[in-house]
Amino acid sequence: MKVVVAGASAAGLATVEALRRKGFDGELTLLGADARLPYDRPPLSKQVLSGAWAPERAQLRTAAVLSSLDVHLLLDDPAAGLHAGTRTVRTASGRELAADAVVVATGVRPRRFPGQDGLAGVHVLRTLEDALALRAGLRAAERLVVVGDGVLGAEIAATARSLGVDVTLAGPQKFPLESQFGPFVGGLLTALHTAHGVRLRLGTAVTGLDARHGRVTGVRLDGGEVLPADVVVVAIGSDPVTGWLDGSGLTCENGVVCDSRCRAAPGVYAAGDVARWHHEGLDALLRLENRTNATEQAMAVAGSILGEDRPYVPVPYFWTDQYDVKIQVHGVLHPAAEVSVVDGDPAAGRFVARYRRDGATVGVLGWNMPKQTRLRRPEVAETLTRVHCGGTV
Numbered sequence: 499m500k501v502v503v504a505g506a507s508a509a510g511l512a513t514v515e516a517l518r519r520k521g522f523d524g525e526l527t528l529l530g531a532d533a534r535l536p537y538d539r540p541p542l543s544k545q546v547l548s549g550a551w552a553p554e555r556a557q558l559r560t561a562a563v564l565s566s567l568d569v570h571l572l573l574d575d576p577a578a579g580l581h582a583g584t585r586t587v588r589t590a591s592g593r594e595l596a597a598d599a600v601v602v603a604t605g606v607r608p609r610r611f612p613g614q615d616g617l618a619g620v621h622v623l624r625t626l627e628d629a630l631a632l633r634a635g636l637r638a639a640e641r642l643v644v645v646g647d648g649v650l651g652a653e654i655a656a657t658a659r660s661l662g663v664d665v666t667l668a669g670p671q672k673f674p675l676e677s678q679f680g681p682f683v684g685g686l687l688t689a690l691h692t693a694h695g696v697r698l699r700l701g702t703a704v705t706g707l708d709a710r711h712g713r714v715t716g717v718r719l720d721g722g723e724v725l726p727a728d729v730v731v732v733a734i735g736s737d738p739v740t741g742w743l744d745g746s747g748l749t750c751e752n753g754v755v756c757d758s759r760c761r762a763a764p765g766v767y768a769a770g771d772v773a774r775w776h777h778e779g780l781d782a783l784l785r786l787e788n789r790t791n792a793t794e795q796a797m798a799v800a801g802s803i804l805g806e807d808r809p810y811v812p813v814p815y816f817w818t819d820q821y822d823v824k825i826q827v828h829g830v831l832h833p834a835a836e837v838s839v840v841d842g843d844p845a846a847g848r849f850v851a852r853y854r855r856d857g858a859t860v861g862v863l864g865w866n867m868p869k870q871t872r873l874r875r876p877e878v879a880e881t882l883t884r885v886h887c888g889g890t891v
């Protein structure tokens with residue numbers, strides 16, 4: 499039996515590792531667009547950007563461990579097409595890789611502003627090269643504007659402040675991460691960033707970038723105001739990398755659409771940020787962009803390939819680190835959920851908040867209280883793994 503995995507990062511690597519762990523002794527190919535050995539992304543906005551880690555430390559496995567997996571690692575050769583019927587992947591260099599099972603693990607790519615490409619001083623953050631370029635930019639920066647009030651924008655603002663850079667965070671929401679965490683925790687994040695000297699220009703859409711002689715000079719807000727900047731990071735979300743699947747016959751709508759076994763077509767699966775699968779507990783299609791899902795979904799896909807007939811029904815989990823605050827989230831938070839503090843005290847900088855909808859706990863969020871937050875996970879699991887809970891989340 500042959501398996502080809504497209505995308506040599508968190509989900510792709512976890513798929514081949516899980517296959518070997520489960521006893522798969524067939525032929526494995528891991529195909530990557532990047533020339534680098536697989537590396538991890540969460541440190542890119544934290545330890546790598548701050549300089550606390552050398553870039554090599556983000557590498558997921560040593561060359562020796564990778565070679566022990568007995569996998570054909572084909573790097574710097576992106577998948578360029580898929581024939582789902584014959585499960586054949588065509589690569590940019592012209593390889594034709596036929597397999598019994600194909601796994602799509604090609605992740606997402608950052609959204610951009612029209613006209614930002616080629617403008618000096620403007621960055622996105624997805625790859626190690628992006629992190630190193632931004633770090634070099636920040637070293638010489640006087641004024642950074644982060645466009646994007648989501649988790650990535652907030653983390654970049656925090657790391658840049660720790661480097662002493664003057665930072666303004668701009669975005670359309672009233673509070674950072676409001677659409678994910680709601681106004682209560684969003685308000686606490688506002689206070690946190692303000693206390694660390696970040697200027698928040700929220701509640702206003704960014705309409706474009708100003709430039710002179712090919713270099714960014716500012717960020718234009720709705721209403722005409724311009725925020726001066728010599729470095730700008732655009733962190734306005736990402737899109738699944740599915741263009742290479744055009745014409746494959748797979749359904750790609752905000753990700754590769756899969757059934758509850760993470761199967762997009764007979765013998766074709768998807769895992770990680772690119773996968774939008776049917777979560778049976780929620781009875782809804784879900785796509786998660788977080789590190790834990792990349793590993794857990796890869797393990798589920800490996801199981802499906804080997805004939806385990808089990809739905810993938812995780813309790814989503816992610817974390818974010820900003821300054822000295824570590825936030826953990828179990829479940830699916832909803833901004834309109836009813837939020838109550840069930841442990842600790844926000845004023846003391848440590849608490850657990852429970853998110854409830856229609857009387858059911860849909861998520862818990864911990865602020866510097868990881869253990870106590872984890873203890874409440876079963877409450878969330880009870881709601882999210884209840885089969886066909888009727889869309890209460």
Ligand SMILES: Cc1cc2nc3c(=O)[nH]c(=O)nc-3n(C[C@H](O)[C@H](O)[C@H](O)COP(=O)(O)OP(=O)(O)OC[C@H]3O[C@@H](n4cnc5c(N)ncnc54)[C@H](O)[C@@H]3O)c2cc1C
Nearest residue numbers: 505507508509531539540576577604605770771787788789
């Ligand atoms: C800066 C940053 C910080 C983050 N911090 C956190 C955090 O604190 N907590 C958390 O839970 N999550 C965090 N995440 C999210 C987490 O890193 C992702 O969810 C995870 O990397 C997803 O893994 P993946 O393998 O699905 O996708 P990716 O990591 O995006 O990997 C996809 C791979 O596919 C390759 N590829 C693309 N196109 C092709 C092609 N055509 N052929 C072959 N290969 C291709 C890409 O080069 C890439 O290597 C962060 C992400 C970023 C960018």
